[in-house]
Amino acid sequence: MSEKFDAIIVGAGPAGSAAAYSLAKMGFNVLMVERGKYPGAKNVMGGRMYAYALxxxxxxxxxxAPVERCVTREKLTLLSEKSSVTLDFQDNELLEPPNSFTILRAKFDQWFANKAVEAGATLIPNIRVDDLLWKDKRVVGIVAGTDKLEANVVIAADGAVSLMAEKAGLKKFLAKEFAIGMKEIIEFSGKTIEDRFNLASEEGAAQLFIGQCTKQIPGGAFIYTNKTSLSLGIVVYINQLIESKVEAYELMREFNSNPAIAKLIAGGKIVEYSAHVIPESSRTGLFTDGLLVVGDAAGLLVNSGITLMGMDMAIASGMAAAEAVKIAIGKNDFLKKSLSYYEYLLKNDFVLADMHTFKRSPKFLQNTRLYSLYPELACKLFHRLALVKGPKKRLFDEFLEETKGKKIQIIRDLIKGLRSL
Ligand SMILES: Cc1cc2nc3c(=O)[nH]c(=O)nc-3n(C[C@H](O)[C@H](O)[C@H](O)COP(=O)(O)OP(=O)(O)OC[C@H]3O[C@@H](n4cnc5c(N)ncnc54)[C@H](O)[C@@H]3O)c2cc1C
Incomplete structure (x- = not known):
């Protein structure tokens, strides 16, 4: 292939496909290169995508699109070893228009990349891009094996551990900025899922867990309901996982056997297991001469405790990158100053606005009391409320007794939490 492309996109995840689809629709000559056998083959996520960006x-x-279920039920469960407290929020207004969907990436990524191909983009799967091609200190293409392909602009959409951003000198990897996510897909009949999660057909649930499931390591667990399977997994900060000396597989095993979880997954068949890193607080430079960085590769992800927005950040940043490339092609100027329009677009959209709003959340979410003291406290309080064994106390007195010596700390955490999430 000796032709020069308007843009080459490295990675056919949601960020890459959004950029490829947008540019192809604008009539540009776009190549998207993906290392997986097909888009989505190597991709992992919890399983919920907010609808807004796409x-x-x-x-x-x-x-x-191959979406699974529209999420109408949101649950947050605080887990201790023997008991759990669940907040259960149901809102049918989340159906019309749909707020979020559960998805399976292997199907969804193929569909999305195919939309880009239908719009006119060229997709080459099964090829790993090894390096960037440089000329006069400017990125002018990619290197894959012995092939060198040229373009006016390269868009790095190669995910959390972005080789392209690293090669461009825009990123240094620090383990403390990443979390690791492990995930299983467990098959059931649709009826079993609807019965166990109290759902009507097509409706879905997203259930998050904190507490005992991560053995006090900052992080949490999730279950998302698909049509005929559950996506279940655990996310923990890498640094703290290493320090704890707990094996990742042990966390999964114990989560699955917690009484609150075991009954939800009883009788299911595990059909897939995967793991991947998440750039919880790993920001990177967004552009350099001839290169734009989008999605996870740029660390564009918000975790506000309940809402994990990676897919929509990826899609919105891919769209913004395409818009910036269009303007750069119009000016025939692919240097930094011209490509900085991409950052301007992100600032004026929800992407960098949300990153700014929740900039304190990664630090706050590493507070170990969130995963030990508070879930335990909630479970103990509800235990006392439920138990009838002699004279009972009022809720407030139970609370005072359970929080003896910890009240100032709790108030401080509460204030920090309200300012962060
Ligand atoms: C366990 C877990 C749970 C998550 N849950 C959620 C969730 O519920 N909701 C949500 O919104 N987000 C979630 N996320 C985050 C979400 O998955 C990411 O934010 C999103 O996938 C980012 O999309 P992307 O296109 O930037 O990167 P990716 O989806 O990682 O895509 C990158 C693509 O680039 C390809 N690639 C990489 N290197 C090369 C190379 N050298 N050459 C060619 N191709 C390459 C990869 O194969 C891949 O297809 C979760 C992540 C994990 C790990």
Whole structure:
């Protein structure tokens, strides 16, 4: 292949496909290179995508995309060893228009990349990009094995551990900025899922867990309901996992055998297991001469405790990158100053606005009391409320007794939490 492309996109995840689809629709000559056998083959996520970003690119996408269930039920469970407290929020307004969907990446990424191909982009799967091609200190293409391919702009959409951002000198990897996520897909009949999660057909649940499930290591666990399977997993900060000397597989095993979880997954068949890193607080430079960085590769992800937004950040940043490339092509200027329009677009959209709003959340979420003291406290309080064994105390007195010597700390954490999440 000796032709020069308007843009080469490295990685066919949601960020890459959003950029490729947008540029192809604008009529540009786009190549997307993916190392997996097919888009989505190597991709891992919890399983919930908010609809907002993709709906702006492909209105009513859910009518054609392989989405699983529309999430109408949100649950947060605080787990101790023997008991659990669950907040259960149900809102049918989350259906119309749909707020979020559970998805399976192997199907979804193929569909999305195929949309880009239908729009005119070229997709080459099964090829790993090894390096960037440089000329006069400017990125002018990619190197894959012995092949060198040229483009006006390269878009690095190669995920959390972005080789392209590293090669461009835009990123240094620090373990403390990353979390690791482990995930299983467990098969059931649709009816079993609907019965166990109290759902109508097509409706879905997203359930998050904190406490005992991570053995006090900052992080949490999740279950998302698909049509005929559950996506279940654990996310923990890498540094703290290493320090704790706990094996990752042990966390999964114990989570699955916790009484609150065991009954939800009883009788299911594990059909897939995977693990991947998450850039919890790993920001990178967004552009350099001839290169833009999008999605996880740029560390564009928000975890506000309940809401994990990685997919929509990836899609919105891919769209913004395409817009910036269009303007750069119009000016025939692919140097930093021209490509900085990408950052301007992100600042004026929810991407960098949300990153700014929740900038304190990664630090706050590493507070170990969130995973030990508070879930234990909630479980103990509810235990006392539920138990009838002689004279009972009022809730407030139970609370005072359970929090003896810890009240100032609790108030401090509460204030920090309200300022961070
Ligand atoms: C366990 C877990 C749970 C998560 N849960 C959620 C969730 O519920 N909701 C949510 O919104 N987000 C979630 N996320 C985050 C979400 O998965 C990411 O934010 C999102 O996938 C980012 O998309 P991306 O396109 O930037 O990167 P990716 O999806 O990682 O795509 C990168 C692509 O680049 C390809 N690639 C990498 N290197 C090369 C190379 N050298 N050459 C060619 N191709 C390459 C990869 O194969 C991949 O296809 C979760 C992540 C994990 C790990």
């Amino acid at each position: 709906n702006r690119l492909i209105p009513d996408f859910w009518k054609e």
